[in-house]
Amino acid sequence: MLDVILALLPATVFGIYIFGASAAVTIAVSIVTCVAAEYIYQKLMKQKVSVSDLSAAVTGLLLALNLPAGVPFWMPVLGGLFAIIVVKQVFGGLGQNFMNPALGARCFLMISFAARMTTFTYDGVTTATPLALLKAGKSVDLGSVFTGFIPGTIGETSAVLLLLGGAYLVLKKVISPLIPCIYVATVAVFVLLFGGHGFDLTYMASEIFSGGLMLGAIFMATDYVTSPITSRGKIIFGVLCGLLTGIFRLFGPMAEGVSYSIIIANLVVPLIEKITVPTPFGIVKAKGGKDNE
Template sequence: MSDLLKVSSSPHVRAKDDTSRIMLYVILALMPTTVFGIFNFGYRALLLVLVCIFTCVISEWLFEKAIGKKSTIGDLSAAVTGLLLALNLPFTLPVWQAVLGSIFAIVVVKMLFGGLGQNFMNPALGGRAFLVISFAATMTHFEYDGVAGATPLALLKSGEAVNTLDMLIGRTGGTIGETSAICILIGAIILILLGVIDLIIPGVYIVSFAIFVCVFGGHGFDTSYLVAHLCGGGLMLGAFFMATDYVTSPITPAGKVIFGICLGVLTGIFRIFGNSAEGVSFAIIFSNLLVPLIEKVTVPRAFGVVRERKPKEVKADE
């Protein structure tokens, strides 16, 4: 019999990219903002990056060793979690707090729920949220050129003027990886060109947030105010590198659009009406929790399947 008639089980078409290759692409795309963050904030930034990556990798290895599970640190997902967590931290954060955040991200958010592919929220953002709640003072302490001060978003929220060019380039205070919008966009272009992400979620996220700011920000269509919001804080980093996480984002086309709108609206609510000047991390976490519901509503109906019609009731006198 001809080999053409033999049918194997699915999948019939396989992509050459596996998890480790995709994670390697993400690390590559994060290099511009990582290198700039180290250049911007010095050796302390490098120290936190190395500590977070090492702690995440060793935490995953030790957890799997303890439960007798095969090690998965070779897929590089733990290293990506450590790098993303470090980029979301101020360079002044005590090292021991960074270690705690890394352990929480891997053990609690990722491994206790089954490991890669089973976590219900982005592990790096889960670790950051844990640190913000536990150590608010150190997580909101920012310095630039040796001077402690408010971030551009905090200044913007208080009604003060900010330099949007400095925010675009990265000559401002903030977390290690959020200051330079240009470096983040370079990394985003790398991810798009390599086919790791598409523009639906980040595009809808940014557009819906911009509309929210224009409508409710109190400044109308003020381009300087809008650009400052887009370049400030973790919006760009979150939109391209964390909201697009395969595990915690929808896979249906309509679901991606709804997910992006939720992200934009929640970020706008937290920034405009909340007490904090930021809101990206919690907006992504809350939207992650909505993903099962979003996918349930937006899942396409299988071809040829129709809704079951209720039988017509027959009246007694008929």
């Protein structure tokens, strides 16, 4: 968990630099809410307090990075309570949640407060995100999209810093690069085939580096609890996330689609595990699906 926090620091600091003090406050409120909610819940339920494992802090940080700067401060509070209590603790705590808590909270806030969650400012001006511009058939500056000088949520704008954080996690062997690579590659192929721009690599790169794809693919689709454990399972999971993201972005009413894609794929993980977990040595599969020694 500490490595994940360290990997997110470059994008976090950049988000504060771009969006100002309101972003810093949103991040602080979200982290404090998640840690406090976990502590209080575990105390009330007479459970072992586990906030020292930093999982609640990671959830709070990821939730904040998925929020627009300048949202009312009750929104990260409400989202943090939903993430920790509803998605995580009610289902048994760390290791038992059926979907990524931060993404579950973001989708809850999106459904409940869609207008506020899709209002983005940059340099003090409310403006469209690169994904919204692409959705409207307009072009974007790829350099700005890659470096992060664009409107968006606090932590999603700088693709280069998110890739830097992802490289750190891979080098530290915290995550496998399989899911992020398959996820992004699937979106890239989908955009080339169905984006309506032919073999336009600039358009493809703009779709890949815009929005929450890098943040989601590297830091949330790779969540140990809600992603498959086998290599085949990871490939299927990554392809599913990519296909859903492509469908939501290109054919859905919204410009983005990463959060819903990962959550839907999270729900399918038990099925993916069932069909990809290898048969233990010495066990023979019977025709009825039962294992015999």
